[in-house]
Amino acid sequence: xxxxxxxxxxxxxxxxxxxxxxxxxxxxxxxxxxxxxxxxxxxxxxxxxxxxxxxxxxxxxxxxxxxxxxxxxxxxxxxxxxxxxxxxxxxxxxxxxxxxxxxxxxxxxxxxxxxxxxxxxxxxxxxxxxxxxxxxxxxxxxxxxxxxxxxxxxxxxxxxxxxxxxxxxxxxxxxxxxxxxxxxxxxxxxxxxxxxxxxx
Amino acid sequence: xxxxxxxxxxxxxxxxxxxxxxxxxxxxxxxxxxxxxxxxxxxxxxxxxxxxxxxxxxxxxxxxxxxxxxxxxxxxxxxxxxxxxxxxxxxxxxxxxxxxxxxxxxxxxxxxxxxxxxxxxxxxxxxxxxxxxxxxxxxxxxxxxxxxxxxxxxxxxxxxxxxxxxxxxxxxxxxxxxxxxxxxxxxxxxxxxxxxxxxxxxxxxxxxxxxxxxxxxxxxxxxxxxxxxxxxxxxxxxxxxxxxxxxxxxxxxxxxxxxxxxxxxxxxxxxxxxxxxxxxxxxxxxxxxxxxxxxxxxxxxxxxxxxxxxxxxxxxxxxxxxxxxxxxxxxxxxxxxxxxxxxxxxxxxxxxx
Numbered sequence: 353x354x355x356x357x358x359x360x361x362x363x364x365x366x367x368x369x370x371x372x373x374x375x376x377x378x379x380x381x382x383x384x385x386x387x388x389x390x391x392x393x394x395x396x397x398x399x400x401x402x403x404x405x406x407x408x409x410x411x412x413x414x415x416x417x418x419x420x421x422x423x424x425x426x427x428x429x430x431x432x433x434x435x436x437x438x439x440x441x442x443x444x445x446x447x448x449x450x451x452x453x454x455x456x457x458x459x460x461x462x463x464x465x466x467x468x469x470x471x472x473x474x475x476x477x478x479x480x481x482x483x484x485x486x487x488x489x490x491x492x493x494x495x496x497x498x499x500x501x502x503x504x505x506x507x508x509x510x511x512x513x514x515x516x517x518x519x520x521x522x523x524x525x526x527x528x529x530x531x532x533x534x535x536x537x538x539x540x541x542x543x544x545x546x547x548x549x550x551x552x
Numbered sequence: 553x554x555x556x557x558x559x560x561x562x563x564x565x566x567x568x569x570x571x572x573x574x575x576x577x578x579x580x581x582x583x584x585x586x587x588x589x590x591x592x593x594x595x596x597x598x599x600x601x602x603x604x605x606x607x608x609x610x611x612x613x614x615x616x617x618x619x620x621x622x623x624x625x626x627x628x629x630x631x632x633x634x635x636x637x638x639x640x641x642x643x644x645x646x647x648x649x650x651x652x653x654x655x656x657x658x659x660x661x662x663x664x665x666x667x668x669x670x671x672x673x674x675x676x677x678x679x680x681x682x683x684x685x686x687x688x689x690x691x692x693x694x695x696x697x698x699x700x701x702x703x704x705x706x707x708x709x710x711x712x713x714x715x716x717x718x719x720x721x722x723x724x725x726x727x728x729x730x731x732x733x734x735x736x737x738x739x740x741x742x743x744x745x746x747x748x749x750x751x752x753x754x755x756x757x758x759x760x761x762x763x764x765x766x767x768x769x770x771x772x773x774x775x776x777x778x779x780x781x782x783x784x785x786x787x788x789x790x791x792x793x794x795x796x797x798x799x800x801x802x803x804x805x806x807x808x809x810x811x812x813x814x815x816x817x818x819x820x821x822x823x824x825x826x827x828x829x830x831x832x833x834x835x836x837x838x839x840x841x842x843x844x845x846x847x848x849x850x851x852x853x854x855x856x857x858x859x860x861x862x863x864x865x866x867x868x869x870x871x872x873x874x875x876x877x878x879x880x881x882x883x884x885x886x887x888x889x890x891x892x893x894x895x896x897x898x899x900x901x902x903x904x905x
Contacts, residue, residue: 394579413579452676455609460626525810526674
């Protein structure tokens, strides 16, 4: 059996070893897992709506949405690049609006609709039009930034379904690609916009 | 940069610290301004006000600030939304920059604020960052942000103003020990619109100040960017009809056209009769610890024709008294040229060095 990093992380989570993996991931930050609640503050156990599913999860007060998605819910399609609201690799939709999930406290998104790259495809594994366009155009090189770009584009296209190339470039300007593959990415995402118009 | 005897932030002492979450804090999510202030008053200096979070999380993730309590204002409905008021607009402090940009009345009558808000940061940040946070954000001086014990941090030295300092982005005007600059894009636009900042004070009262008086330089308080006292909350920004629909000019010069903070930005609002400037408001940012309204320039050009010679005289006056640091002398011609453009318009002016 080959053991990819992705499957390892998912396996750890599925195996109920969240507490121990969290202690590893959050080391150096003190005994966070044992912190107590003060009166008037928020509960740590909360309900999130992620990709149409209701997920019950224990979240630290200071935990970012990117950490919750990746290491509590196993949704590793959301990437962590800079963790500083600069690169856009962690972009997810919150109520249809693109956000840097590295810079959102999970406790601030209770009751809101979160969509990650895993939530784009239709039942039966039919890719979202923007995903299909990326496959067709082969717009990315290493593709680490791909989920963030796709989520930023899907969010932007909800506000402007018929962008010019310049408008779409502006719409996804909050995302970085270290391969400097911007031109091809933009071509792929423009095709995604076209596919979306066809399907609706 | 070498550590020497200077105490470095804790995160720098050891290798391989996983820095992706913040230190533990107690989180409060009040639904009213009163409840938020009760928490702020209870925790005093240990409390941290969280708006959009884009400035806050850097401080917390870098372990430079370790508040005991974080008060998230996003659940307070009274701080959100844009309303018509007294012939102008009232923008709740927790209104996102994207909401400001998309508002039809902002677009129609206060388009300079649209331009300024649209120039801030990146789409994702504008979707989350608030107008209250944009005007209240801390300076980006990296010596200060890295936790160096400078004047602004309560120490007795400025690391950005030494012979070896990297100070390309720092101040050319109004420096007083600290040479940091204000990073806000909306601030100069709000100043020329004569915006009023509405503040709920720690004792529950309300006060309103002119936008230009909301910001403080190091000579007034070296540890703060705004007049907000501990426990105060900026609740709204009011735009009076005074400058609605005026002839506006906005420009922000930065290294990268997305995400970056301004090297220098300029905003102007003008009322003309024919080609004569009747009234003008002009402000710049990125050159001092606070956004500067250029009152002397305004006084000089009012009543003059809007032409090249007026713009040149005004631009020279604007940078009078400027004192560059080692790496930021370029800001003097940059500011001069931006002031020229803000008076004359972009096509008509020629750049001068």
